[in-house]
Structure formats: structure tokens, C-alpha cells
Amino acid sequence: MSSSSSSNSNSSIIKPNTVPVPTPTKTVGAPLTLLESFLCGGLAGCGAVTISNIPETMKTRLQLQGELQRHNPSAPKIYKNVFDVFVKTWKNEGIRGLQRGLIPAYGYQTLLNGSRLGFYEPIRQNLNKLIGKKPTQGVVSTAIAAGAITGCIGAALGSPLFLVKARIQAYSPAFPVGAQHYYKGSYDALSTIVKSDGVLGLWRGVNTAILRTAMGSSVQLPSYNLGKHYLTKWGMKDDSFWTFFLASSLSGVCVCIMMQPADTALTRMYNQNTVKDPITGKVRGALYQSPIDCLWKTFKAEGIAGWYKGTTAHFLRITPHTICTLVFNELIMAQYKKLRN
Numbered sequence: 001m002s003s004s005s006s007s008n009s010n011s012s013i014i015k016p017n018t019v020p021v022p023t024p025t026k027t028v029g030a031p032l033t034l035l036e037s038f039l040c041g042g043l044a045g046c047g048a049v050t051i052s053n054i055p056e057t058m059k060t061r062l063q064l065q066g067e068l069q070r071h072n073p074s075a076p077k078i079y080k081n082v083f084d085v086f087v088k089t090w091k092n093e094g095i096r097g098l099q100r101g102l103i104p105a106y107g108y109q110t111l112l113n114g115s116r117l118g119f120y121e122p123i124r125q126n127l128n129k130l131i132g133k134k135p136t137q138g139v140v141s142t143a144i145a146a147g148a149i150t151g152c153i154g155a156a157l158g159s160p161l162f163l164v165k166a167r168i169q170a171y172s173p174a175f176p177v178g179a180q181h182y183y184k185g186s187y188d189a190l191s192t193i194v195k196s197d198g199v200l201g202l203w204r205g206v207n208t209a210i211l212r213t214a215m216g217s218s219v220q221l222p223s224y225n226l227g228k229h230y231l232t233k234w235g236m237k238d239d240s241f242w243t244f245f246l247a248s249s250l251s252g253v254c255v256c257i258m259m260q261p262a263d264t265a266l267t268r269m270y271n272q273n274t275v276k277d278p279i280t281g282k283v284r285g286a287l288y289q290s291p292i293d294c295l296w297k298t299f300k301a302e303g304i305a306g307w308y309k310g311t312t313a314h315f316l317r318i319t320p321h322t323i324c325t326l327v328f329n330e331l332i333m334a335q336y337k338k339l340r341n
Contacts, residue, residue, distance in 0.1 A: 151217025
């Protein structure tokens, strides 16, 4: 599917009846190389996750609470809500408890957002060429496909680090929920998983990671660019902080709505214990075999509400994370171009 009318101009001005393409900050000199874009995107993701890792830890624990248990309003809960998670974690584990998994999160964000932000535009332009469109033309289908493809690349590359991050965040010596995995650090986690599950164990659940990230990435940059297009159309400067902020806020809301069920499945798939299948002898998940299996079992035991556990925490994580990632990426690229020339 393409936009209702094609633009034959290579100008950066987007006609009202076309789908907007990414509008970078004012360029200084030659455009960034693929490696430079990857590194700028990775650095932006690291800056963002420093802020968003705390609500990520809270989200992880809420998603694991009451796993595969029938909903019972009168049953006692370890955590009442996202704010209760924060208070209890702060009192018993301090800032280190709230920031569990930050080191592997840095590595994961570098791979994920380096791929998602760095590869997006080259892939989108090449997809345009494949369907006979100009590289700079805005096409809905290629914009969504490029976002999904780059997200899948990043998710596959960073899957082992996300696995480690999720397990470290789930661990709580004071208020444990779900399976508990104690690791001394990221290296200990990686080596322990390899010893017990083999190298492929590091990519256990990667299909869920790809599903989650594809769903989020498919709307992240298209919604950001759409918001940016209309903000500039309504009179805001295309390179102002507030344009970046408002457009990325819209993107954060869209991402949260799109990926929440898959995000819950991802947390549970990664955190589950593993067992050796008595028939095949292969190591497999103790509870879930695939993201669909996880979503179905969660639905049967907990209903639709089970898919949306931790939604508030997810929103508190994904919105500032999306805002910071996209704003930081714009600012970092602009500053890097100035320093480079």
C-alpha cells in the first residue's frame, strides 16, 4: 500500500496528501554512514535506558506476579500496583534494586536501537526502490516494514542480553515473584546459561523478542514521523526540542498499546525455568514452548487482564524511553555532524 499520491520532488517539504518520511535535523556536510548512524542510535538508547530501567524493573515484577494463577481479588498480593513495587524495592533493595539489569540493558539498547535507528532509513529507501518508488518518497507499507525489519534485527542481536536483564530484574531477595535466578553479574549469568542450556539457550525465546519488537518498531518511527510532520505543518520548527518531544510522546503511546501483550509474553518466556525433555533429551521451557503458547496459557488462567499486567509500569517505561531515545538521537546526530566537520 502506498500513499494516496506520489511526490515527484526531492525537496524536504512534504505535501499534505503524502505520508511523511523521516525529517532529520539540518545536515552539516555529508550524511552519516551506516556505522555512524548505528553508534548514534545505540548511544541514544543507552541514555534513555538509564532513565527507563527503573520502571522496566517494576514492570517485570508485576508481569510475573500471579503467573498462571486464577484471578482472585481477595487473595493477598506481594505488590498492589506499580507504586507499591517502587516503595518496597526502594526500602529493601535500594537504588541498586530499582536499577537491576542496567549493565546488560546498555548492551541490549546499543544493539537494538543502533539497528532500529541506524538501519531504518537505508532499509526503507531500498524497499522503496524494490517497489519502483523514489527512495525519498513516503510510502506507508515500506515505512512500517522498515520499522519492523530493523526491530527484528536488533531484537535477534540483543536477545541474550535481554534474557539476562529480565532474569536479573525479576530477582528479589525480599519480595520474590516468578522464577528466581540469582547471578553475580552479567558475565556470570551468560556463562551459567551456557553451561545449563548450551549456547542456543542464550537465544531461548528470541521468537517472542522478535514478535514484541516488530510490533513496537512497526509503529515507533512511522508514528514519530507522522507526528513530526503535522507539528511542523501547524507551524512548529522541524528541529526544535518541543517538536521532537511531542512527536516522540505520541510514538511512545502507540508503541505501548501495540506491544503490551507480546511484552508480557516475553518477560515470562525469558524468566521461566528450563527442564530437560524426558523424550527428546532437549532443554526446553518449563512452562511455555512459544509466545503463542504463553499468551494462550496466560489467557486461560488469568484472562485478558493477564496480558496487560504491568501496563501502567510499561507506559511509565516506554513513553519516557521512546521520548529520550528519539530526542537524544536527533541531538546526538546533530552534534556529531558539527564535530565531524
